[in-house]
Amino acid sequence: MDKISKKNWKVRLHDIIYEADTPAGKLFDVILLITILASIILVMLESIRSFDARFHRFLNISEWIITILFTIEYIARIVTVKKPLKYITSFYGIIDLLSTIPKYISLILGGIHALAALRALRLLRIFRILKLARYMGASNLLISALKASRAKILVFLFAVLILAIIFGTLMYLVEGEQSGFTSIPVSIYWCIVTLTTVGFGDITPVTPLGQIIAAFIMILGYGIIAVPTGIVSAEYSTRNRLGAPEKAPSIHLNTLSCANCMSEKHQDGAEFCSNCGHTLNT
Amino acid sequence: MDKISKKNWKVRLHDIIYEADTPAGKLFDVILLITILASIILVMLESIRSFDARFHRFLNISEWIITILFTIEYIARIVTVKKPLKYITSFYGIIDLLSTIPKYISLILGGIHALAALRALRLLRIFRILKLARYMGASNLLISALKASRAKILVFLFAVLILAIIFGTLMYLVEGEQSGFTSIPVSIYWCIVTLTTVGFGDITPVTPLGQIIAAFIMILGYGIIAVPTGIVSAEYSTRNRLGAPEKAPSIHLNTLSCANCMSEKHQDGAEFCSNCGHTLNT
Amino acid sequence: MDKISKKNWKVRLHDIIYEADTPAGKLFDVILLITILASIILVMLESIRSFDARFHRFLNISEWIITILFTIEYIARIVTVKKPLKYITSFYGIIDLLSTIPKYISLILGGIHALAALRALRLLRIFRILKLARYMGASNLLISALKASRAKILVFLFAVLILAIIFGTLMYLVEGEQSGFTSIPVSIYWCIVTLTTVGFGDITPVTPLGQIIAAFIMILGYGIIAVPTGIVSAEYSTRNRLGAPEKAPSIHLNTLSCANCMSEKHQDGAEFCSNCGHTLNT
Amino acid sequence: MDKISKKNWKVRLHDIIYEADTPAGKLFDVILLITILASIILVMLESIRSFDARFHRFLNISEWIITILFTIEYIARIVTVKKPLKYITSFYGIIDLLSTIPKYISLILGGIHALAALRALRLLRIFRILKLARYMGASNLLISALKASRAKILVFLFAVLILAIIFGTLMYLVEGEQSGFTSIPVSIYWCIVTLTTVGFGDITPVTPLGQIIAAFIMILGYGIIAVPTGIVSAEYSTRNRLGAPEKAPSIHLNTLSCANCMSEKHQDGAEFCSNCGHTLNT
8 A cells, every 4th residue: 555655646657758668658658759750840841941931830830839748748757757957967858958948049039040950859859769679689789799899990980081181182282273172171071072982073083193093092992891891790790699698688678767867778577776776666 | 084174274274374384384484574574665665755756656556565465464364363352462463453554544544654653563573473483592591681680770771860860950050051951851861862872962062061071971871881781791691601401492492383372482392282272283 | 855856836935825934934924914004005095085186106006016916926826726726716816816906907997996995805815914823812712702692693683673673763753854864764774873872963853752762762772782792791701711622722723724725724733634634744 | 226327318208209108208199199180280271272361371380380399309209219210211200201391391492382292291190109009909900801801802903993994995985075985094984983883973974875884884883892891801700700819919019119129019018129129128
């Protein structure tokens, strides 16, 4: 009885907002997911001039609806969490705030375009809902392979950058300004465009010597792409072979998050938070 | 004798149309393959304005010949199959119908261009003829490696899409409309063009800050291509090493398809359909 | 004495032309290599209009010198080989002839441009001289990995082609002629340009729907490049692990070619041709 | 006492300049790193016409400050090393000199642009400071994998070049000058642009036959990128598996360089130079 009485509205609301195991929690997550996606699509549509001109009123109202929904959610999250300050200063807390305030600020300052960037941060909120439980096993393996290759990939990217600076300077001297290589930084930009095999074609070499160097840069870029691929491939392959113990826990990942410290990824069947010791059986 | 008397014209026609083991069946398959290829080439040639203007009559007659041939084949397939409804509602049944009707509809509605798309579906018919028996072993291994990597590749593509949205929004704010980044969706399109190292060059950054971000996106795209490659490579490598039991059955694949339920890929020497138990020894 | 008397001028010339083990043979190979490279550079320079205008006389004389040198070599090869007809009808025999005759034909027909293509075949002659003895071990492993992956790579390329045809037709219907997608073949060409991440930018989608499909094609192309890479990587990796027995013979490859049947790649220390049994100790 | 008295100013200066183990040595390295980066950024900024016009005076003074700092460092390095001539003729000695003299020469000859290239060599100086101790293990493995694949990658690049020459000549004959394929060398350049999937779009085929050949080249380029990737991947994978003995020494790499012969990469705890036997305990 003591346990049940503790289940007051705050705890119940906490369960709905932070968990995905109860029907109410799942419903909340689905609604939130749709709201977030709608809010992102709104930002995009607003940027299309012709669309904004025709449906300005509709976009404005929709934006206000989403802002109010986000505000309610933000307040609810603060109220139900045991340590509100910890939530507010957490990564997701800041993202949640930045997703909400732009519209309020626009009320004071008028529609400043730069705020669209802040609203784009809403996208990051998707990660919290999905919790990516299903693909966690897949991405865990991937992330650990990338982490193990980090140092080598950094060395590689550093080498690419130095190559770009050297060849960029060379191309600036060879081609000169009349071909579009107007300065060394622009030449380096062109060199990265070429080395990565993107090849916009906004700047192209026109002198024979420039074209020979460009051909060399392309073949270089074509060849060295093998390096990061080889690294990740080998690291991933090693991990995949030893994979059994790493894969095992990922299957039984539960979606509970601690009401006290908000840490997640507790083991299935765990009754206490592995981070702060607070009970998970709310 | 009882067995032989069952071999009436329907069964014989079924053998010719659905099997590739008898001389008549092989001949039918070769003629059908040529007809399909001819029909696809016809659709292509018709789309070339100058060609259509000069050879309109020839193209029209050819299209009618192919349509009539496809109609005969479609009816023959329905007649010879034990469960016609099952064939009509099957994937290949729908493709076969959609490959045939556009010309009849054009008779009623006049030459609507959108029907060319339906006729392009004829291409999918090739798969049924080739049955790809020879390369089945090769592609089986490939497909199973791709299937095993599916979840990881989805996580990767999702990550690419989120990167494109974030950087697309950023580039829209940095470059603005005068550089061609007219809206966030267009910026995201540009970002995908750059991340995948395609680099059309129809939209290119012109501000120094935009070029720095673009360079970063390119190097990112150049680096993360290693991820899907590494995944498929490792999965395929694992499969290849354990490959013996998987490869074995693929060698002895026969080309019989059940007259009752149309299921294929029966084991060599099988006398009954593995799906419905119907005899295969027609 | 009997053996020495057999070493008449024909045999000695054969040794010089076909072998690389004697000082004279090496010298011949070096001179031939230089001549071939010079002949290729000549063809290139001739195609540069401004260069040809200024140095026409020089280019013409040089071309004649090379043609005469090639003629002498061609006659010498026929004379010294035991079975001239076999040489003349062999791959290298035809290449040697086609490298020589264009100039003679131009004497009769005047300078027809199409003959430049034939002269470009001279490039293939390089392979015979280099014999690639040093890198044979490296390329053997590579070629055997590619051969083993052949069927899978063909399935992959076939899939790419079908994707290109389907999406090409789709883009033709979506974008239409005003965007540069003037016909289905042109759309398919554009689709291959995009799928392979080349991205010329001569044709680009302008409608929102076209750009969405294009983005999808790009991500597809970016993703499926992993497939051939994974295949070759895994095949090569397997071969590399088992590699010892395969690598061993490649180290002791000699450069002798049989005077009778012209087969090469005899084992080191072999005294008789492994193909026809003719003695190699000329 | 005998040992301590030997520690005169020259030895102490040598420690500061050449080592990174003492606080003074670390401080020197950090200052030098900042100076080098500043000098590179200066060269870049100078090349931007609008920036140079506005801040010419500032750039000139900064360049003189850096030149003087580099001069002092260069003299200090000569003075403190036991064999100055060996330093001056060493790779880093020449780089150090070439990084310093351009400004002095410009004093005599005026600001010649070509000297910017020499100053770009300053970038190479970074390697000496970083000593890349931390990532050495990572890059060692990488470099050894690349070295092992060298012969195979050369064969591959040679094949790419020959393909480019053959298809370049073919495209020149097919497309002709009106499409931008003005000469065989330009066609080869285009062919490399296409084969490496860079695709600038400055030159594009316009004839149907040219587009078919171009499509073939693209698919070829898209497919053969698998080859270097597969090689590096397999080599790296093998090395990674056997990796333990190779990785081990890289962890305990010290940063001492011999005062006598300037060789580096001594084992941790080594008291004598592994190259010349000179004591390392300065």
